[in-house]
Amino acid sequence: xxxxxxxxxxxxxxxxxxxxxxxxxxxxxxxxxxxxxxxxxxxxxxxxxxxxxxxxxxxxxxxxxxxxxxxxxxxxxxxxxxxxxxxxxxxxxxxxxxxxxxxxxxxxxxxxxxxxxxxxxxxxxxxxxxxxxxxxxxxxxxxxxxxxxxxxxxxxxxxxxxxxxxxxxxxxxxxxxxxxxxxxxxxxxxxxxxxxxxxxxxxxxxxxxxxxxxxxxxxxxxxxxxxxxxxxxxxxxxxxxxxxxxxxxxxxxxxxxxxxxxxxxxxxxxxxxxxxxxxxxxxxxxxxxxxxxxxxxxxxxxxxxxxxxxxxxxxxxxxxxxxxxxxxxxxxxxx
Numbered sequence: 001x002x003x004x005x006x007x008x009x010x011x012x013x014x015x016x017x018x019x020x021x022x023x024x025x026x027x028x029x030x031x032x033x034x035x036x037x038x039x040x041x042x043x044x045x046x047x048x049x050x051x052x053x054x055x056x057x058x059x060x061x062x063x064x065x066x067x068x069x070x071x072x073x074x075x076x077x078x079x080x081x082x083x084x085x086x087x088x089x090x091x092x093x094x095x096x097x098x099x100x101x102x103x104x105x106x107x108x109x110x111x112x113x114x115x116x117x118x119x120x121x122x123x124x125x126x127x128x129x130x131x132x133x134x135x136x137x138x139x140x141x142x143x144x145x146x147x148x149x150x151x152x153x154x155x156x157x158x159x160x161x162x163x164x165x166x167x168x169x170x171x172x173x174x175x176x177x178x179x180x181x182x183x184x185x186x187x188x189x190x191x192x193x194x195x196x197x198x199x200x201x202x203x204x205x206x207x208x209x210x211x212x213x214x215x216x217x218x219x220x221x222x223x224x225x226x227x228x229x230x231x232x233x234x235x236x237x238x239x240x241x242x243x244x245x246x247x248x249x250x251x252x253x254x255x256x257x258x259x260x261x262x263x264x265x266x267x268x269x270x271x272x273x274x275x276x277x278x279x280x281x282x283x284x285x286x287x288x289x290x291x292x293x294x295x296x297x298x299x300x301x302x303x304x305x306x307x308x309x310x311x312x313x314x315x316x317x318x319x320x321x322x323x324x325x326x327x328x329x330x331x332x333x334x335x
Contacts, residue, residue: 004060005033006101006165007082008090011066011074012038015092016046018210023054025095031102034088036061039078042068047092072179079176082168091162093210095124100206104165107200115197116166116189118159119206129211141205149199151327153190154232154334155313158199161185163207170197182222182231190235229262232334236304237266240332244302250274250316251306252290255335259306260286271301276316298324303331 008026012019026036038051040063048063055061064081066074079087086108088101100119107117120141123129140158143149149158174191177184193199221227241247247268249256252275260270264286273290275281280290293316296303303325307316313333325331 003083004035005084006031006035006086006088006105007084007168008034008036008088008101009075009078009082010036010038010090010092011041011071011078012043012047012092013041013068014043014045014047016043016050018093019047019050022090022092022094023050025098026090027058028098029096029101030099031105034060034101035083036090037064037078037081038062038092039064039066039074041066041071041074070179072177072184075177075184079168079172085168086165087168087171088165089162093212094162095208095210097204097206097208099204101165103202103204103206107202108165108167111200113198114200115170115192116159116164117200117202118164119202120204121160121163121207121209122205123211124208125211133211141201141203144201144203146199149201150193152333153193154236154332156228156335157183157186157189159185159189160207160209163209166192170195180231180234182227182234184222186228186231187235190231194235194239225258229258233262233266236332236334237268240328241268241302245269246271246301248272248274248296248301248303249306250293250296250303250320250331251308251335252277252280252285253306255308256306257285259304259334272296274303293319293323296323298326298330305331305333306335308335 040048040051051063055063064078066077086105090096104117104119108114123133123137143152143158152158174195178187180187245268247270249259249270252273270286270288272288273285274293274296275290276293281292283290305316307313317333320331
């Protein structure tokens with residue numbers, strides 16, 4: 001007898017409050033050929049009991065203990081126990097639409113060149129969502145093709161981790177998840193991209209991501225802005241910035257200065273700054289002159305765009321392309 005079509009990988013700790021709802025959303029999937037690999041990372045509440053009861057009632061549910069060894073170890077422990085060729089991530093406090101697995105499985109089966117498929121998502125509950133989270137939701141859901149994901153790959157994590165499905169063999173061959181001091185999922189997406197894996201996204205909102213103060217993205221140092229910047233720089237230096245000792249920075253604001261400090265620590269200097277603010281133009285910042293956009297050309301080196309707001313990013317990207325810069329080769333948006 002063969003294994004399941006999809007393994008659902010769920011690491012969790014102390015999720016007694018929301019776990020029953022998450023499990024119910026899995027039971028209600030229209031695609032029935034799944035197994036749930038639930039890795040309990042040292043829960044001290046009723047989580048183990050809830051999982052044990054669920055496993056006794058449904059043989060597709062497997063409970064693995066991982067006594068407080070951390071998220072990355074829990075993910076790798078669970079991944080090693082997944083039997084299916086396709087792995088769908090899920091957390092113990094989120095909800096999947098009943099057709100999520102069916103739609104993702106269908107796309108992966110019909111597109112063997114695709115190594116990871118996400119789906120559009122919605123935060124919930126929505127009554128206390130801040131503008132930043134709503135903007136992140138809108139931005140991520142707008143990345144509806146592989147090329148769009150790749151263009152914004154270094155802006156922010158392009159996928160909600162528990163909303164993806166990927167090929168187990170592909171991730172395993174890359175070494176699984178890594179504990180590098182930054183977000184383990186974003187690190188994996190960047191490694192998959194560097195390996196030439198193709199991405200896809202279903203436009204339907206098939207995943208509901210619970211927003212709450214104790215969510216890992218809000219509480220863990222690995223998800224801080226500094227950690228994300230370090231992750232981006234690490235992968236840039238092994239990719240587009242390999243061998244480069246200087247760059248142009250577009251955006252002489254707070255984020256641009258933070259990038260300058262990170263680059264300096266990594267041994268990369270800023271040769272020129274670009275900024276549209278005439279009050280800054282002509283000044284010197286950390287030993288380099290701030291220029292208006294019209295004075296910058298691709299022949300002067302690789303440019304990192306550190307302008308963070310979505311509208312401003314769109315404008316400066318349009319200027320760069322119009323000025324002859326080739327995205328991914330001559331310039332990269334990093335915020």
